[in-house]
Every structure is written in C-alpha cells, then in structure tokens.
Amino acid sequence: MSVVPSRTGRLIVVSNRVALPKQTATGGLASAMRAALQEAGGLWFGWSGKIAGETAATVHHLYDGPVHYATIDLSRDDHDHFYDGFANRTLWPLLHYRPDLVDYNRGHLDGYLRVNRVFAERLAALVEQDDAIWINDYHLIPLASMLRERGVRNRIGFFLHTPLPPAGLLIALPRHRELLETLAAYDLVGVHTARDLRALEEYFVHETGARLRGGHRLRLGHRRFHAGVFPIGIDTRQVAEAAAKAGTLDPIEDLRSSLEGRALIIGVDRLDYSKGLPQRFDAYARLLERMPDWHRRVSFLQIAPPSRSTVPEYRQIRRDLERKAGHINGVYAAPDWVPIRYVNKSFPHSVLSGYYRNAKVGLVTPMRDGMNLVAKEYVASQNPEDPGVLVLSRFAGAAQELDEALLVNPADTEEVADALERALAMPLEERKMRWRAMMDVLERQDITAWRRSFLAALRE
Numbered sequence: 001m002s003v004v005p006s007r008t009g010r011l012i013v014v015s016n017r018v019a020l021p022k023q024t025a026t027g028g029l030a031s032a033m034r035a036a037l038q039e040a041g042g043l044w045f046g047w048s049g050k051i052a053g054e055t056a057a058t059v060h061h062l063y064d065g066p067v068h069y070a071t072i073d074l075s076r077d078d079h080d081h082f083y084d085g086f087a088n089r090t091l092w093p094l095l096h097y098r099p100d101l102v103d104y105n106r107g108h109l110d111g112y113l114r115v116n117r118v119f120a121e122r123l124a125a126l127v128e129q130d131d132a133i134w135i136n137d138y139h140l141i142p143l144a145s146m147l148r149e150r151g152v153r154n155r156i157g158f159f160l161h162t163p164l165p166p167a168g169l170l171i172a173l174p175r176h177r178e179l180l181e182t183l184a185a186y187d188l189v190g191v192h193t194a195r196d197l198r199a200l201e202e203y204f205v206h207e208t209g210a211r212l213r214g215g216h217r218l219r220l221g222h223r224r225f226h227a228g229v230f231p232i233g234i235d236t237r238q239v240a241e242a243a244a245k246a247g248t249l250d251p252i253e254d255l256r257s258s259l260e261g262r263a264l265i266i267g268v269d270r271l272d273y274s275k276g277l278p279q280r281f282d283a284y285a286r287l288l289e290r291m292p293d294w295h296r297r298v299s300f301l302q303i304a305p306p307s308r309s310t311v312p313e314y315r316q317i318r319r320d321l322e323r324k325a326g327h328i329n330g331v332y333a334a335p336d337w338v339p340i341r342y343v344n345k346s347f348p349h350s351v352l353s354g355y356y357r358n359a360k361v362g363l364v365t366p367m368r369d370g371m372n373l374v375a376k377e378y379v380a381s382q383n384p385e386d387p388g389v390l391v392l393s394r395f396a397g398a399a400q401e402l403d404e405a406l407l408v409n410p411a412d413t414e415e416v417a418d419a420l421e422r423a424l425a426m427p428l429e430e431r432k433m434r435w436r437a438m439m440d441v442l443e444r445q446d447i448t449a450w451r452r453s454f455l456a457a458l459r460e
C-alpha cells in the first residue's frame with residue numbers, strides 16, 4: 001500500500017526566542033506564533049534562552065497539545081557574538097537608521113553565521129516533506145540559504161519585524177551582499193510597510209543585479225522569490241475586552257486615585273534607543289514650559305522595562321533617561337505633584353491595557369519602528385464613549401495604517417509639544433471620530449488576519 005503524503009504539511013515556526021508553554025508570551029510576535037501553531041499544529045524551533053557550556057549539544061523537545069517545541073542552548077561565546085554582537089549591535093542599529101552605532105567587529109559576523117549554521121543543521125533533521133517553514137526576524141536572515149545547502153526544498157518564508165532602510169544605508173553593513181543576498185533563498189519575504197518593501201526591491205535591483213518583475217517577484221540568478229507587505233496586527237478583541245474589565249484591578253484603582261483627576265499621558269516601550277524616549281521627555285518638558293496652565297493638571301507615566309542590558313548602548317540610554325526625568329521633575333515638581341513618573345518595570349498585559357484606558361493621551365514616538373504594537377494596543381484599549389488620543393511618530397510602521405492619530409516627527413520637540421497640547425484639549429466628538437476610524441483598521445487587520453495572509457501567500 002503506498003502512502004500518499006498530506007498536501008498541507010505542518011507549520012514550522014523559527015524565531016530566535018521561543019515562548020514555551022506557561023511562559024508569558026511577551027509581545028505580539030510570540031502570541032501570534034503561538035496562536036498559529038495552536039490552530040494548525042506544528043513545530044516551534046529556536047534558542048531556549050539558556051547559556052550552556054556548548055552550543056546545541058542537545059535539542060530539547062517539549063510537546064503541548066498540537067505543538068512541538070524544539071530548542072537549543074547557546075554557548076556564552078556564541079551568544080555574545082551572535083545575539084549581543086551582530087544581531088543587536090550591528091544589525092539592529094543599522095536597520096533602525098543608526099549607522100553611527102554600528103559595531104564593525106568581524107568576530108560578531110562570524111559568530112552570527114556560525115549560530116545560523118547550527119540552527120540549520122539541527123532544524124534540517126526535523127523537517128518533513130510538505131512542512132511550511134516560517135522564519136522570523138533579523139537574527140536569522142541566512143537560515144533559508146543554509147537549509148537549502150542541506151537539501152531542504154520546502155516552502156520557506158521570512159518576516160522582518162524591524163524597518164528596512166534604503167539601499168544607501170544598507171551598504172554600510174559589513175559584507176552586506178554576502179548576507180542580504182541570502183534572502184533570495186526564501187520563497188517569500190515579508191515586511192510591515194510599503195516603504196520597507198521599496199527598500200528591499202531597491203537593494204536587490206541596484207546592489208545585486210536582481211530582476212524585478214510584476215507582483216513584487218524578484219529573480220536573482222536561478223532563484224526566484226516574492227516580496228510582500230504584511231502589517232502585523234494585535235488581538236484587537238482580546239485587548240479591548242481586557243481593558244474594559246481592568247477597571248476593578250487594584251493597580252488600576254491605585255493609579256486612578258493617585259492621579260486625583262489629572263490628565264494622564266502614557267508611554268510604554270522597551271528601553272531602547274530606537275523608541276525616542278529622550279526626545280519624548282524633552283517634548284513633554286517643552287509642553288510644561290510653554291503651558292503653565294497645565295502644571296499640576298497633567299501627569300506623564302513612562303513605563304520602560306529594561307532590555308538588552310548587557311549591551312553598552314542600552315546601559316547608556318538608561319543613565320540618560322534617569323538624568324532627564326530627574327531634571328524635569330527637579331524643575332517642575334511641587335510637593336503634591338510629580339510631572340514624570342518613570343518606571344523601569346514590566347507589567348502584565350491586563351494591567352497595561354487598564355493603564356492605557358485611563359490615559360487621555362498615548363504618546364508613541366519612536367525614531368524608527370517596524371510597526372509598534374503599543375500604538376495599536378493603546379487604541380484598542382480605549383473606552384468607545386470617551387476615547388483618548390494617540391500621538392504617533394510618522395516613523396513607526398503603524399503610522400501607515402493609523403493615520404487618524406496625531407502624526408509627528410519625534411525629533412521635532414515643538415511639533416510633539418503642539419500635538420500634546422492639541423490632544424489634551426481635543427473635543428469628545430473629534431476624539432470619537434478619530435478613534436472609530438483607527439479601531440476599524442485594527443478590527444479588520446488583526447493578528448489572525450496577519451498570520452493567515454502571510455501563510456496563504458507562502459503556500460500559494
């Protein structure tokens with residue numbers, strides 16, 4: 001009896017970090033991937049988050065319902081070169097338009113390629129015919145080409161969660177062609193916005209000599225691949241429900257009573273230089289300087305959980321912000337009023353959505369951001385009868401969809417201060433109109449729509 005292989009095989013998700021069962025899925029990526037695997041069944045492969053004596057000495061397997069988790073540990077040296085080094089000190093700043101922060105240590109690139117090769121070796125052994133493989137983010141750009149070298153012929157898609165800068169900047173990357181050309185080994189490359197897609201096509205056409213055909217199809221040598229725009233969404237309904245219910249939670253009641261009727265401006269960001277936090281603090285200080293009327297009537301809560309704290313640039317930004325917050329409070333605070341509440345802690349999503357709902361203004365001003373899920377979560381958390389106003393950087397991918405936000409250039413202190421002033425005074429009717437338009441987008445393009453459209457394009 002012959003066995004007919006199933007035509008739609010498993011889904012294999014690959015990302016640097018894997019959100020294991022019972023771990024809080026931090027951020028939209030982890031929860032989207034978890035939901036995709038729950039829906040379709042399949043395998044999630046990546047780094048365990050643990051450091052061991054040797055990289056990938058064993059593959060750890062864990063089974064939970066329809067999902068199989070396979071993870072590997074990294075050695076200290078590989079972790080330092082691959083993750084802290086090339087991923088976070090070379091690629092991350094470059095992809096966020098900060099060539100001045102790029103670290104050119106060649107050992108980092110070697111470590112990055114070495115870890116990708118180990119990922120490819122271990123993963124290739126787990127791939128079955130008809131599996132579709134979905135690789136995520138800048139940590140794993142060359143993975144498909146290394147899988148192809150090992151004979152993997154399956155459909156492989158790549159999604160980049162960061163922005164992609166224009167070719168003129170990408171060429172600042174050491175050995176850029178060697179790395180970026182490997183994107184041609186995928187069947188599908190997805191980005192958040194049309195601007196990122198233009199950058200990808202421009203790079204391939206002008207730097208590698210690839211041919212661009214209609215429908216965003218590219219051909220480089222004998223490889224053909226598709227590129228496409230897939231703006232990531234959030235679980236809109238779930239966020240809205242959590243926010244509506246959060247009012248009775250202790251931390252939300254505590255926040256409300258501490259405000260004593262003052263208007264709240266909120267920012268929530270990983271502590272990262274791409275998020276524009278020093279510029280944001282300056283703009284708030286400028287508002288206080290210009291508008292003495294608002295003194296004691298407004299409070300700015302900035303939640304900024306530390307991230308990547310072994311990387312020096314991240315320690316530096318933390319010091320800068322502590323200084324700035326202290327200075328602003330020193331100048332403007334009164335015995336019964338603290339203008340900035342700056343909190344280096346992380347909170348459960350249920351609490352965050354309650355905080356968002358109590359804020360009259362969501363202040364989301366990254367210098368560059370692939371998408372920015374906080375902007376979307378802020379909008380989805382609002383009370384439809386009395387929604388707050390989103391002040392959003394033009395340089396966040398989210399600005400392409402949420403054009404009823406007050407869009408600002410985050411580096412322009414006066415413009416951000418103007419937007420804050422306008423947001424704090426905005427009449428209810430205008431707030432409702434803007435909020436409804438943004439909520440329509442979030443309901444239509446939620447996280448389920450995102451992963452289904454990417455997977456449909458990959459399997460096409």
Ligand code: GDG
Nearest residue numbers: 027028161232305345346347348349369370371372373374
């Ligand atoms: C990358 C890209 C792209 C924040 N503080 C806490 C907390 N968060 C959650 C937010 C949100 C997520 O983390 C942050 O997502 P962002 O999109 O804002 O930013 P990145 O982490 O830089 O994400 C970005 C994204 O990937 C997806 O493609 O949009 O451009 O840079 O969900 O709520 N979560 C918890 N406690 C916190 O204190 N639990």
